[in-house]
Amino acid sequence: MGLKTKEEYIESIRALKPTAFMFGERLTNVVDNPRIRAGIEATAATYEMALKPENRDLFTTISPLINEPVCRFTLPPSSIEDLVARVKINRKMANYVGTCHQRCTGLDCLSTLAIVTYDIDKKYGTKYNANYIEFLKHMQKNDLAANAGVTDVKGDRSLAPNEQVDKDMFLHVVEKTDKGIVVRGAKAHQTGSLSAHEIIVLPTRAMGKADKDYAIAFAIPSDTKGLIHVVGRSTLDKRELEGCDIGNVFYSKYCPTLIFDNVFVPWERVFMCGETEFAVEMVIRFSSFHRQSHGGCKSGRIDCMIGTALTLMDYNGTTKMSHLRQKVIDMIHRAETLYGCCLASSYEGYKEPSGTYFIDTVLANASKIHEGKELAEASRLMIDACGGFVADLPSDKDFENPEIGSLLKKYLKGVDGIPVENRVKMYRLAEKLAMESADSISDIHGGGSPEAHRVTIFRETNLEDKKKAAKRLAGIDK
Ligand SMILES: Cc1cc2nc3c(=O)[nH]c(=O)nc-3n(C[C@H](O)[C@H](O)[C@H](O)COP(=O)(O)OP(=O)(O)OC[C@H]3O[C@@H](n4cnc5c(N)ncnc54)[C@H](O)[C@@H]3O)c2cc1C
Known part of the structure; x- marks a missing residue:
């Protein structure tokens, strides 16, 4: 596939059919909704910037994994130069869009998984790193954007996941089959979840042995069945819908609450399942x-x-x-x-x-x-x-x-x-x-x-x- 243009990115988001709600109504077309579109435009700007000749050396590089040029938002760092580029790109992007471009969290998840899936496999002989590498190839070959599903709704903050009165306060496995797992729970403040092709889920806190079902990491497309995006309000949101007094006339940001209503995840997309001591890592x-x-x-x-x-x-x-x-x-x-x-x-x-x-x-x-x-x-x-x-x-x-x-x-x-x-x-x-x-x-x-x-x-x-x-x-x- 190679690097996407801004237009190709927007069309690829249009091809998804997520379940989304805002102001009490179901959104049938997220891409053309002015409020969501302003957020999608901010992510689209990462695609636009990556292809500008003056930015190409900073934003793109050859992936050692697929041996093709990739955008650095899909590249886990394998050198100091890569780590430095992360900072420079984020500054340049914020300067350009004046708001959150929403694509850094996906890279932060990919970079985390590159380290931790390897460490889990080393201890338990599991195959999470191989799953992750296949997923990373998919992200890189198709130049995809990912959202970070980290923050659980957490219920009573003084209680561990397994101690909550309502066991769904932290995302957890409710069923295991030979094909995959079924998960239930909700993640809050999901920046740009409708601008993303993929949702990458990581645990939100350290876990004890009794939290085994909660120690999970995986990735699923943002329009997976059972996944519900409920767009949160922000101070100036109605102005974007009215098209009046907007301020930043090109870009904005939105943060849905993401409900996982018995969502199926195939095993090949699972990166951790029950290895509680690695949640903290x-x-x-x-x-x-x-x-x-x-x-x-x-x-x-x-x-x-x-x-x-x-x-x-x-x-x-x-x-x-x-x-x-x-x-x-x-x-x-x-x-x-x-x-x-x-x-x-x-x-x-x-x-x-x-x-x-x-x-x-x-x-x-x-x-x-x-x-x-x-x-x-x-x-x-x-x-x-x-x-x-x-x-x-x-x-x-x-x-x-x-x-x-x-x-x-x-x-x-x-x-x-x-x-x-x-x-x-x-x-x-x-x-x-x-x-x-x-x-x-x-x-x-x-x-x-x-x-x-x-x-x-x-x-x-x-x-x-x-x-x-x-x-x-x-x-x-x-
Ligand atoms: C604009 C924005 C964008 C975000 N984007 C994302 C995103 O893309 N993906 C994602 O996963 N998350 C995202 N977050 C979530 C963010 O990581 C959380 O808001 C943050 O971790 C705080 O969690 P909370 O909101 O549940 O607050 P709480 O955890 O309830 O914290 C409130 C206060 O209580 C304290 N507190 C809570 N529990 C304890 C405890 N057990 N012991 C001691 N003190 C405690 C905290 O330190 C804090 O001072 C975003 C948040 C914001 C505001």
Whole structure:
């Protein structure tokens, strides 16, 4: 098949027939629904960018598995160069779409499975890695997009999966046959599940022996029978449906809840089934990879905020105000420290027994803690530099109204020579960047809750080495 064009990708998504609901109604055509389409366009942009001559060297490479050019979103890292490319691509993509492109999570799952299926097979003599390799070939040959089905709905957070009153609070096996398994449960916050060809499922937490039925990993097409996508609301979603006051006029993001209503998974698509002690390894690998992806992406998102602030400063005549320059500098250093931390986690990466490269976990998690706070701060600085119309700009419909439109255009002008329409569009973009609930400040939980990052840092850091250094300096032998 080879690399898909943007158009081929959209048509391949159109060929799928998922069960999807939004605002209480069944969606029969997801691709032409304006809200979902804006999300699909963001993923389509990864296909478009990969084929641009100036990006080809960064976005594509020869897969050692199929010996053909592939997009890096289907390539588990097998070198430091591959790890570095992940960060650079995510920054470039976020800069281009100004929102979540939704394709990194699939790669993070593929990279995790490359390491962990190998480790499980080594211990138990299972054939999960062979299943995974066949699946990876399918992803690469057809240049597919995948979603990460990781976060279970979890019920009572203080209870393990097997202890829940309702046993379906974590996705689990309800039946095993010689052909495959049947699973039931639900995964929440499934970014871009309708933009994806495949749903890759991994466990969401560590599991004990009694959680055997819950320790599962597999992949299924996003239109598999029994799979139900329920698109979640986000702050500006109705505007996308109305086609008015959109802000980012090309791209958006949506996150469905995904219900697995007795879904059949053939054995050849199963990558873990019952090996409970490996659930934690899946979680650590996936979350570290994903926190690194986040950092590349969100530094690109801050780039968009910087561009928006600078343009509105030009439009408002505030470009030379020194305190606003300082605020732009504060935004730039936040984007660059985030980016630097993610790059560092790549450069400090290392080879696993499977041959796949893994990143430095502490640096990847440190970048996510930084992001959780600093993305919000960058947003605050952007709003400060732009002004109050980020909050309460009149609607496009008011600007078009014959009675008040010309008055609004007169009074909302900034510096002479800049069309008022441009100023209005830029404010709308600032609002979208600040308020898009599924991808801005509320994305604090994306990639795991902040406490999860802190716990990982503490667990993975070599604390004894630090104590040893301090004791030596103090002249303490033991
Ligand atoms: C915009 C966005 C996109 C996302 N995209 C995806 C995706 O594509 N795929 C996917 O699988 N997931 C996705 N997620 C889910 C994300 O990983 C979760 O939101 C995150 O792991 C937190 O889980 P939760 O939302 O269930 O919150 P909770 O787990 O309920 O956390 C709420 C708070 O309670 C604390 N808490 C919960 N349980 C415990 C406990 N046992 N001990 C101590 N403290 C606890 C947490 O630390 C946190 O502070 C996305 C989330 C967001 C917001």
